[in-house]
Amino acid sequence: MTGFPEVRLRRFRRTPALRGLVRETRLSAEQLVAGLFVRRGNGLREPIASLPGVHRLSPDEAVAEAQRLRGVGVSAVILFGIPDKKDESGSEAWDDSAPVQETVRRLKKDLPDLAVLTDVCLDEYTSHGHCGVLRDGDVDNDATLPLLAKAAVSHARAGADVVAPSDMMDGRVAAIRRELDTAGFPTVAILAYAAKAASAFYGPFREAAGSAPKFGDRKTYQMDGANRREAMREIALDLEEGADAVMVKPALAYLDVIREARERFDAPIAAYNVSGEYAMVKAAAANGWIDEKRIVLETLTSIVRAGADFVLTYHAGDAARWLEEGF
Ligand code: PBG
Secondary structure (H helix, E strand, C coil), X not given: CCCCCCCCHHHHHCCHHHHHHXXXXXXXXXXXXXEEEEECCCCCEEECCCCCCCEEECHHHHHHHHHHHHHCCCCEEEEEEECCCCECCCHHHHCCCCHHHHHHHHHHHHCCCCEEEEEXXXXXXXXXXXXXXXXXXXXXXXXXXXXXXXXXXXXXHHCXXXXXXXXXXXXXXXXXXXXXXXXXXXXXXXXXXXXXXXXXXXXXXXXXXXXXXXXXCCCCCCEXXXXXXXXXXXXXXXXXXXXXXXEEECCHHHHHHHHHHHHHCCCCEEEEECHHHHHHHHHHHHXXXXXXXXXXXXXXXXXXXXXXXXXXXXXXXXXXXXXXXXX
């Protein structure tokens, strides 16, 4: 029996039950990490125009949001901070009373079993919007490392389970690991944004966080999206420096990078289904051009099929509900 008519692949597609038996990729709410934007205040829930359904939340509202997410089976969040004041070095990033740190403390108190991840970067906090301190009009790599490490330690002190550096400085994973261990946080994990492209898909995030660079772009530190071999070197280096998990970002335009990383490395791999990917789906759905539920579940399934163990996505809450309903 080598082919048609004895071989008919449609036999196992005949009913939902048969299809369920042979489904190769299964998506579950446990694999999803919801992204939350936090700022100082109380009872704040500000809509973000380019990210319909996502809000800037005060710490109390972030806890309420996390409770809702827990209710549909999402047990992990990643926090992004929106500071009150920005300065040259981004000093609010390591302020123990800043919104991210405050939200981490509250989440850990009210929802102790929630996994709390924090984005470690300076761009939201610097007046110029770049991911580190400047020298001669460019980001000074080595001078930025201790600042990132201070921010990571401050998040750990607040109770973060995982710190996720997204700055793309060389050597930052090692610098952060060293400072975490010195400060007495050997169990705090590092999820490195390892292969992060200089991408147009971050547009809505930058509106949400007010973090667009005031001059130039991020191409001297974020990767050229055309480079797959270099992405593998970035991942290998971050793992050597002590990253516990590595991330590919964005996800959809980089599925081949996720796949190759999966084949080469045994470490956990995350993928970031970023703001621009979310916004495009939302815009098309609002126009009635696509079926949002099916598009989201198909997209997330493709990211997991490519090889991601878990996915950061602003669709997390909706996707988890839809998974519960069955599709
Ligand atoms: C940097 C950071 C960015 C994102 C996550 N962390 C913005 C950037 O690099 O410009 C983008 C995430 C998204 O687009 O959803 N702190």
